[in-house]
Amino acid sequence: MSSQSAGRFGLVGSGWRSEFFLRLARQLPERLSVSGVVTRSSERGAEVEAAWGVPTFRSVAEMLAAERPEFVIPSVPWQITPEVTKELVRFDVPVLAETPPAADLEGLRDLWSAVGTSGLVQVAEQYLHMPGHAARLALVREGILGEVSSVQVSSTHLYHAVSMIRHMLGAGFEETTVTARSFTGPLVDPMTRDGWTGDSSPKKAATTIATLEFAEGMGLYDFTDNQWWNPLRSRRIVIRGSMGELVDDRVVRMIDPRSPVESHLTRRQTGIDLNLEGFDLDHISFDGRVVYRNDYQGAKFSEDDLAVVSLLCQMTSWCRGEAPEPYSLADGCQDHLLSLAIEESVRTGAGVTTGREAWGR
Secondary structure, eight states, X not given: OOTTSOEEEEEEOOSHHHHHHHHHXXXXXXXXXXXXXXXXXXXXXXXXXXXXXXXXXXXXXXXXXXXXXXXEEEOSOTTTHHHHHHHHHHTTOOEEEOSSXXXXXXXXXXXXXXXXXXXOEEEOOOGGGSHHHHHHHXXXXXTTTSSEEEEEEESSOHHHXXXXXXXXXXXXXXXXXXXXXXXXXXXXXXXXXXXXXXXXXXXXXXXEEEEEEOSSXXXXXXXXXXXXXOTTSOOEEEEEETTEEEETXXXXXXXXXXXXXXXXXXXXXXXXXXXXXXXXXXXXXXXXXXXXEOTTTTSOOOHHHHHHHHHHXXXXXXXXXXSOOSSBXXXXXXHHHHXXXXXXXXXXXXOEEEOOOGGXX
C-alpha cells in the first residue's frame, strides 16, 4: 500500500463484525482510518461514536456527502448485503462485501446481474491472507509440489474452506460435482466466540465431510461444528502434487530421481524467552528463504487480524491503482455456490453438480 496516506473506508452496519474492522483501524492508524459508520438508529449511533470516536450516519447518502471514503464495507446480515452493495455501486463507490456476498443462489445470480460488470465490488475473503496459508500458497505457485491434484482442508467452514481448496488447486468456475455427508457424535465444547463455557459435558456435534470434483483435481472438505473455537479439534491442510506433498507445515518432495527430502515451513516468532523485540510473528521461511513476511510488526496482531488487515490494505492499494484486486466478486460467488452445493448434498443425500454460472463466463 502507498505510504502517502492511510486507507479510508466507511462501514454500513454496527454489529460484532463491524467492530472487528473498527478495532483494527484503531490499532493501525498509520495504515487505516474510518470515515464513518451507517447505523439504523441515532441511539446506536451515539454508542458507536462514544466507543470508537468515529462519526455515524443514518444513511449511505448522508455518509458519502460528509466525506467520501475510498471504499465501503457492508457489514450487515447476508440477506441485506446485496441491497447495500447495489446501493453503493449506484453511488459509484468501491465495495468490499462481506462473505458470502449473497445468502442463496438466486441472490448470487441477481447480485452478479446487477453489479458484476461494474468493476467496483470485491469480497472480504481473508483466509488466503493468513500467514500460514499465504506461505503454503506461495510454495504451491512456485511449483514446489509439482502439479497439484488434491487439497484437503479441515479448518474453517463452507465458502472459506472452498476458497482455500479452489486456489490451492488453481480451480476456476467450471462444472463441479459435490458429494457430502454429515455425521453426529459427542464432543465437549469448552469455548465459543463469547469465551470459556465452563461446561465439560459432551454435546452432539455434527461433522460434515464432502468431496469436490474439479477438472483440476479433488478437494476434501472436513468440518466439525464450532471447529474454529473448540481447542479439542485441530486444523489440518494436506496439499498433494506430482512431485510431493505438504501436510500442515511439513513438505516432502523429490529433488532428484532417488532423493525424497523433507523440509518445513518455519516461523520466526519474537518475544519468546530472552528475545525482547516484542511478541510478534516476524516471518515464515522455507529452506532458508522467507516466503511470508509480516508487514505489520509492532501491532501484535493475531494471524486472523493480520489476514484482515492485509486484505484491507490491498483493497486500498487496488482502489488507488497500485495493486491487483484483493478477491473478486466472481470468486466470492463461486465459493458460495459450492458451499450451497455441500449443504444441498447433505440435505438430499445425493451428489450435486454445479453448472458454469454467469460470473464464470
